[in-house]
Amino acid sequence: MRRIGLAVVLALSLSVAPLATEGQQAGKVWRIGLFHVGLDHVPPSLDGLREGLKALGYEDGKNLRLDWRNLPDEAAARETARQFVRDRVDLIVAFESQTVRAAKAATTDIPVVFVHVTDPVAEGFIKSLSHPGGNMTGFTEFLAALAPKRLELLKELMPRMQRLLVLIGPDDPAAVLMRAELQQAGVKLGLELTEREARTQADVERVFQSIKTGQVEAVCLGTSNLYTNFPSLIVRLTLQKRLPVVFHRKEWVMQGAVLSYGVDFRSQGQAAARYVTKILAGTKPADLPVEQPTKFEMAVNLKTARAFGLTIPQTLLLQADKVIDP
Numbered sequence: 001m002r003r004i005g006l007a008v009v010l011a012l013s014l015s016v017a018p019l020a021t022e023g024q025q026a027g028k029v030w031r032i033g034l035f036h037v038g039l040d041h042v043p044p045s046l047d048g049l050r051e052g053l054k055a056l057g058y059e060d061g062k063n064l065r066l067d068w069r070n071l072p073d074e075a076a077a078r079e080t081a082r083q084f085v086r087d088r089v090d091l092i093v094a095f096e097s098q099t100v101r102a103a104k105a106a107t108t109d110i111p112v113v114f115v116h117v118t119d120p121v122a123e124g125f126i127k128s129l130s131h132p133g134g135n136m137t138g139f140t141e142f143l144a145a146l147a148p149k150r151l152e153l154l155k156e157l158m159p160r161m162q163r164l165l166v167l168i169g170p171d172d173p174a175a176v177l178m179r180a181e182l183q184q185a186g187v188k189l190g191l192e193l194t195e196r197e198a199r200t201q202a203d204v205e206r207v208f209q210s211i212k213t214g215q216v217e218a219v220c221l222g223t224s225n226l227y228t229n230f231p232s233l234i235v236r237l238t239l240q241k242r243l244p245v246v247f248h249r250k251e252w253v254m255q256g257a258v259l260s261y262g263v264d265f266r267s268q269g270q271a272a273a274r275y276v277t278k279i280l281a282g283t284k285p286a287d288l289p290v291e292q293p294t295k296f297e298m299a300v301n302l303k304t305a306r307a308f309g310l311t312i313p314q315t316l317l318l319q320a321d322k323v324i325d326p
Helices: 002-026 044-055 074-086 097-106 147-157 174-189 201-210 224-229 231-240 250-255 265-280 302-307 314-319
Strands: 030-037 064-071 091-095 112-117 136-140 163-168 192-197 218-221 259-263 296-301 322-324
Touching (some): 030 044, 030 074, 044 064, 044 112, 064 074, 074 097, 091 097, 097 136, 097 224, 112 265, 147 174, 147 218, 147 259, 147 314, 163 201, 174 192, 174 224, 192 201, 218 231, 224 231, 231 250, 250 259, 250 322, 259 265, 296 314
Parallel strands (some): 030 091, 091 112, 112 136, 163 192, 163 218, 296 322
Antiparallel strands (some): 259 296
């Protein structure tokens, strides 16, 4: 009888042990570090991520602790990545390439999900889109690949345009690819590209101060760092100089840029939530292929166009997902 009793107790303890483990896992509060460079804005993908996580049963303050940091530059991103490692977060979400570089330098162990990165293979973050390898996976943005499309739309808006100012961030690895795409598109569209380099806010301001009336007719950006670090400043300066600028997100058209074309960031954040929850459930980042965007949006600002004496063609208006006409 004693042997039977011990056997029953042992069997019960073995059957209960997995349930206890599952209960502890279900009650776990996951710590996630999230960071982005660009003090003048918060990417819409952050709200999309929160929405997606909540829909999948993960909510900040309940079973998640989200440590969000919006940072001034890549140096701050490097320090923040090191802090995330010291804090032993369970996962890192890196918004844009500067934070991904920082995360890559800080850890090879903590899983990293990146969002709207230009070319993760060319920048050395992953081995390939289908087999990322390592501790990183995520979502691309097509920032460089869409550069020709933005120039085509700008040319459609300004058919007589011949001279274009291209702002380049020389320290940005993605600038090489974007510059090549823009130069190719410029030749095809018969545009003369005037390139100017800028690293800091002061550099951007000096570039616009140096531009003389009639020297260029419009502006585009040839580097992801400038898109991220100084978008509001660039919109403001182009308005002052009466130079139409094409951007990658509708938020800048709402601030005064004349035109934008790019990825729907909010939906990409929602998609990133799927990867976050899969990794928290045990899937390795190396086993999750990097996803490329499938949803794009275009916006135009009629008020800015009128202020510059431009008439937006009906063909552009019909393509636009959002028309700003305050």
